[in-house]
Amino acid sequence: MNSVLERFNKIQADITKQTASLKETVKIIAVSKTFSIDHISPLVDEGHIHFGENKVQEAEKKWSSLKKEKVNLKLHMLGKLQTNKVKKAVSIFDYIHSLDNIKLADTLKKNEVEMGRKLSYFMQVNFANEKQKLGLSVSDVPSFFEYCKNKIDLNIVGTMCFPPFETDPEIFFKKAYELNKSLKLNELSMGMSNDYSKAIKYGTTFVRVGSAIFGERNI
Numbered sequence: 001m002n003s004v005l006e007r008f009n010k011i012q013a014d015i016t017k018q019t020a021s022l023k024e025t026v027k028i029i030a031v032s033k034t035f036s037i038d039h040i041s042p043l044v045d046e047g048h049i050h051f052g053e054n055k056v057q058e059a060e061k062k063w064s065s066l067k068k069e070k071v072n073l074k075l076h077m078l079g080k081l082q083t084n085k086v087k088k089a090v091s092i093f094d095y096i097h098s099l100d101n102i103k104l105a106d107t108l109k110k111n112e113v114e115m116g117r118k119l120s121y122f123m124q125v126n127f128a129n130e131k132q133k134l135g136l137s138v139s140d141v142p143s144f145f146e147y148c149k150n151k152i153d154l155n156i157v158g159t160m161c162f163p164p165f166e167t168d169p170e171i172f173f174k175k176a177y178e179l180n181k182s183l184k185l186n187e188l189s190m191g192m193s194n195d196y197s198k199a200i201k202y203g204t205t206f207v208r209v210g211s212a213i214f215g216e217r218n219i
């Protein structure tokens with residue numbers, strides 16, 4: 001069997017086992033950034049739906065014709081989104097996980113209206129207050145959420161958490177779970193190749209797994 005498929009199936013089996021007693025199903029976003037379509041396609045052909053990218057241009061190049069062919073595919077934007085790339089992003093992506101400021105929210109709304117498309121959004125929250133990282137500070141989340149939901153009607157589905165590498169992610173996963181619950185949001189985006197199983201312990205509904213499926217990235 002193809003090695004990408006083999007690794008994916010093993011992760012899927014692990015997750016199915018871990019979630020056997022839970023109500024939620026956990027969806028795997030296969031993070032295919034930097035990899036060519038040739039490397040990714042065994043998973044697409046097998047019927048997997050959710051894929052993640054972190055650059056608009058790369059996503060467009062790799063996925064636009066494939067998405068027309070396979071209309072069920074869902075593409076997730078995981079990286080920083082600049083407002084000048086929003087138009088393209090709204091045309092190619094189905095989910096944006098990096099929503100973290102009003103200007104971006106307004107620009108997304110404007111382009112949704114112009115294109116007659118509606119996306120789903122995760123608010124990225126900087127739970128550890130890391131200076132270099134994207135994300136809202138925890139205290140800004142309720143008012144930002146209120147604005148997106150009630151003022152401009154963006155479909156916010158949950159919170160996205162990308163904890164610092166050097167510490168145990170569990171405290172951040174717990175914070176994300178509690179914040180999400182307090183806002184009555186249903187989806188959570190957390191857990192990567194090294195810690196998806198911990199994220200599942202804290203109720204995540206999407207895990208974002210790249211290298212454990214596709215292999216190490218060169219860049």
Ligand SMILES: *Cc1c(COP(=O)(O)O)cnc(C)c1O
Nearest residue numbers: 031078192193208209210211212
């Ligand atoms: C690259 C990336 C991932 C996947 O990381 P792996 O460690 O390869 O699983 C997940 N989330 C975000 C935001 C990323 O940029």
